[in-house]
Amino acid sequence: MxxxxxxxxLVKQGDDYVxxxxxxxxxxxxxxEDNDIIVIxxxxxxxxxxxxxxxxxxxxxxKAKDIAKRFGLNPNHIQLILDEADEVYxxxxxxxxxxxVFWTRKGEAFEINAGxxxxxxPIGLETVDLPEPNKIAEEIRDSVFKLTGKKxxxxxxxxxxxxxxxxxxxxxxxxxxxxxxxNCTIDENGNQAYDIxxxxxxxxxxxxxxxxxxxxxxLIGEAGERVGVVIAKHVPAQFTDHPDYGxxxxxxxxxxxxxxFKPTRKIAVREKWRDSExxxxxxxxxxx
Numbered sequence: 001m002x003x004x005x006x007x008x009x010l011v012k013q014g015d016d017y018v019x020x021x022x023x024x025x026x027x028x029x030x031x032x033e034d035n036d037i038i039v040i041x042x043x044x045x046x047x048x049x050x051x052x053x054x055x056x057x058x059x060x061x062x063k064a065k066d067i068a069k070r071f072g073l074n075p076n077h078i079q080l081i082l083d084e085a086d087e088v089y090x091x092x093x094x095x096x097x098x099x100x101v102f103w104t105r106k107g108e109a110f111e112i113n114a115g116x117x118x119x120x121x122p123i124g125l126e127t128v129d130l131p132e133p134n135k136i137a138e139e140i141r142d143s144v145f146k147l148t149g150k151k152x153x154x155x156x157x158x159x160x161x162x163x164x165x166x167x168x169x170x171x172x173x174x175x176x177x178x179x180x181x182x183n184c185t186i187d188e189n190g191n192q193a194y195d196i197x198x199x200x201x202x203x204x205x206x207x208x209x210x211x212x213x214x215x216x217x218x219l220i221g222e223a224g225e226r227v228g229v230v231i232a233k234h235v236p237a238q239f240t241d242h243p244d245y246g247x248x249x250x251x252x253x254x255x256x257x258x259x260x261f262k263p264t265r266k267i268a269v270r271e272k273w274r275d276s277e278x279x280x281x282x283x284x285x286x287x288x
Contacts, residue, residue, distance in 0.1 A: 001215070003215055006229045022148065035151070042133075053127075081116045084106060084113075100267070108248075111171075112161060178235075209248055
């Protein structure tokens with residue numbers, strides 16, 4: 001496989017962003033071919049579609065005000081997270097630097113702060129999750145075909161956290177043009193699959209989409225890299241016009257991890273992110 005990160009101009013609300021991405025890819029010296037997968041940072045799409053909230057206009061409830069007062073945070077920010085979340089499973093409030101992380105379920109995803117994000121959002125605005133992300137990915141795929149004549153896969157990604165890991169990893173927000181997962185209990189002929197010692201494989205599914213998202217996230221990064229799109233070539237995915245989107249997800253009842261949790265809204269407190277690392281100086285001026 002080959003992955004190429006491409007820097008793009010700043011995308012603003014109302015921009016026709018697909019041509020911007022394609023022009024950036026061409027200017028970087030890359031060509032788009034059939035069965036390439038174009039991986040796009042979700043913030044690019046959210047910015048173009050205007051999926052940002054002017055946080056000063058959000059009216060906090062008493063619950064949001066109480067949480068904000070307790071931890072010295074912006075009640076409007078807390079309210080936006082509570083509004084966006086389907087369920088809140090609890091959180092951690094950090095003192096240095098001062099911020100809060102809620103673990104939430106939104107739709108089919110278990111994610112931080114219900115997708116609400118301040119980072120790389122314009123000052124005074126906060127970004128929210130894409131509605132119907134697979135539909136948006138399909139629209140992008142159609143636009144790419146009209147502009148290039150190539151049938152590609154589209155993967156819109158963001159970052160998330162995994163338990164007991166220090167740092168974020170890419171994960172799928174929406175996709176089009178390829179199957180998001182692979183059933184590893186059967187072989188390419190539809191027969192029972194076996195492991196290397198000849199035992200039948202009873203339960204195994206390969207999360208193809210999130211694996212690609214994780215690889216692309218290495219290039220997209222987590223700060224101001226401005227790599228908004230990644231071209232993935234020679235990916236061993238199953239390309240199709242009609243992917244089984246549902247194969248990527250489990251319901252909370254089916255998920256072995258989610259069945260151990262229940263919504264509590266309990267908030268723990270920590271002095272800093274990691275005990276073995278110094279707290280960052282979040283007030284330091286930006287170096288030119």
